[in-house]
Amino acid sequence: MLNAVRRELPEYIEGYGQVKTFQGANVEQDKPVRRQVVIDKDSVDGNKVLSSLQEAMARCGLTDGMTISFHHHLRNGDHVLNMVLEEAARLGFKNLKIAASSIFPVHAPLVRHMENGVVTGLCTNYISGPVAEAVTHGLLHTPLVMHTHGGRARAIEAGDLSVDVAFLAAPSCDACGNINGVNGPAACGFLGYAIADAHYARRVVAITDNLVEYPNCPVEISQEYVDYVVPVASLGDVQGIISGTTMITRDPVGLRIAQFAAEVIAASGLLKENFSFQTGAGGISLAVAAYVREMMKKQKITGSFASGGITGYLVEMLEEGLFRAVFDVQCFDLLAVESQRRNRRHQGISASFYANPHNKGAVVNNLDVMILGATEIDKDFNVNVTTDSNGVLIGGSGGHSDTAAGAKLSIVVTKLTKVRLPIIRDAVTTITTPGETVDAVVTERGIAVNPRRGDLRQRLEQAGLLVMTIDELQEIAQAMTGKPDSLPPGRDIVAVVEYRDGTVIDVVYKV
């Protein structure tokens, strides 16, 4: 059957289940629910501190086939997922399902656990590195499920994703399980992606390398949710939370694109008092922030908020008074962690608060402007950030689809060609974000506006910006690169891409 972005999908996918097809970004499903949580607690005593992961697994009643979850606030410096799986493998567990909010290159040992049958299922919002490659090559027993950041929180709250044991990397924790992410040697900021796990998992284990005297203030995840506390030597390497994409690009073409994007924002009419803004990570997106900063200063605008993954750059804007607050679902560098520790207007938010489409109001819906990246875009403005042009998994939505759907103006910034590959395609390899939620594509050679946004096109043209159709942009690119040969159609499904509402927007095939 065809879904709303015209992808042919099977009705049933082995290892995934019945397919609910994507109907459109804003199509109401049944009334959303929050699942009932059974309070399955240990009645022993008040002391939650256990001596080992082995003991925690035993006390949690971990058995083969269960689902265990992890957050990714330590990003590529995380040792907790590896540590837990190493122990599970040693103890002979099989057939575990991993619900990790993201998978990074540091999680390479997971490939071995997949080969040995310790791990047979995986769901995540973003995946890169050796695990992504292994999954693409068909190494995982059941299809990988790709969520969005908001979609994962929704799935957990609704019970679509049922977590048996959440293993929470806790940078600072007391013996009763009060956790924060802003103190300790592995301080990585507010643990926004772990909140749903803490609230809805059957059992919650805090793993900490910084066990402090009771009470551990500020409390971000409280003792009411935590079953056990396991002290370990180290949660990981905090330097690893800094991703390479948190620097403003120095590439002149990238800066040119950022400048055009800033001009689009200026022309859109949204840049005024109480402006709200988010950029994805990525050199060009961050450069847009730099231009926006200049414009806000020049026009003496005080914005409402900036949100998303937060960098030192946004912290500076907050401190300059350009925004009244920052909504931080995850710190992208240590300056952001430091800011969160001392600035009350640097507000940590949960993934659900950030982006869940089914709660009573997510921050993404308050966004004026969102700057997004893209690996490929098709002529209906559908965006791929999940796979590369060879079909190999290289990322995933993260907050991409969530913010695109929520923001008043979502702008994709990209070079028109990347090492000979034209970015605008007849069809993208994988659809991550539906084109109906993308308003404009800004490249170094011109700007294409979604035909749904005639109002925006008019404003940009009036401002004298270089507006063209997406077909014209594609022609310019292909005149330079030539037309790429298309890949042979895939057969075996290795990943299912869920839209934020839990419907299936696309699948990824084995390469």
Next chain:
Amino acid sequence: MDIKHPAKAGSLESNDIYVMVEPSSEEGIVLELDSIVMRQFGRHIEAAIKETVTKLGIDNIRIVAKDRGALDFTIKARVETAVKRALEE
């Protein structure tokens, strides 16, 4: 015409191609191509390289090319440079 000695041109930078040529004991143009866009443009790049070599009047040659996403204008220039360098006394 045959080239006289091995030569190379280009680089492994993005958008460039690194081309090595050497006299070949086999007949014709022997090409070993590696490209980051092999699946999308492999056939096309191969044709561009062979066309350039043929235009330069070279009959027998061995070429090793490592492509980093170069466009045709670069591929042809780097091949021409390598061949001309290989023809110099």
Next chain:
Amino acid sequence: MEGCRRSMLFMPGNNPGMLQSAGVFSADSIIFDLEDGVSLQEKDSARLLLRNALQTFDYGGTEVVVRVNNLTGSPYGLADVEVIAPAGVAAIMLPKATEKEIILLDKMLAEIETKTERTTGSTKIFPLIETAYGLMHLKRIISSSIRIAGVLLGAEDLTADLGIKRTRDGEEIFMARCQVAIACRAAGIDAIDTPFADVQDQEGLIKDTQKAKALGLTGKAAINPRQIGLIHEVFAPSPEEVLYAREVITAMQEAEKEGKGVFSLHNKMIDAPIISRAQAVLAKARQYGWKEGENHA
């Protein structure tokens, strides 16, 4: 026309990525560099790469200039011209130019133009004035070919030649700037200022460009695309200038209607030079996309 080349952006001639995207920065001219921007081992490679790029890409409204190697002082210059000029460029920039070399280049270009069926004289020449000799013989250099469209002042080499220190403030090139401005204005060609070396220093770039503009130079070379926007801003007429120019032209039209030969504005006599300056300002303003009646002040 004066002001057509507010910015001339240097780009290395051997970088495929930059050759592909050189047209997207809104520079008035791009100068593809085969001289200092290319190592000795890669001169042959860069020349062919650039030739292919020129044959392949349409750089749109951006004028394409190529800085070749010195014609007599290096073994590469003559080959550069032989290979590049037939591929089609608006102008050749000649480093450390002397009259003798310009005459030689003029002859080569004429032959190439005949061979490639281009209009004789269509390929322009930009001498780079970057030696004491060049500065001293500026007038003769400029008049040695009708192809000369402008002069670029090269302060780095010039100060080295003079044995003086190059500074951020640029007081040491005050005289040279004046000389270039005067000679070029006298000949009706562009006077392009030396690039500002510190790409990070935006404030320094603005000041340096303002200085050049104040001395009569008509444009400025850039070494990074990020410098283009600021250079254009400096060379753009100010809102006050445009407003005044409009007043002058309106007053003139009214005076004509009334049959008055001489008229005044704000108690000041308006004569021919003021009118022609006002016309030049408005022409420039139109170039920047200012519309009649629009008030940017």
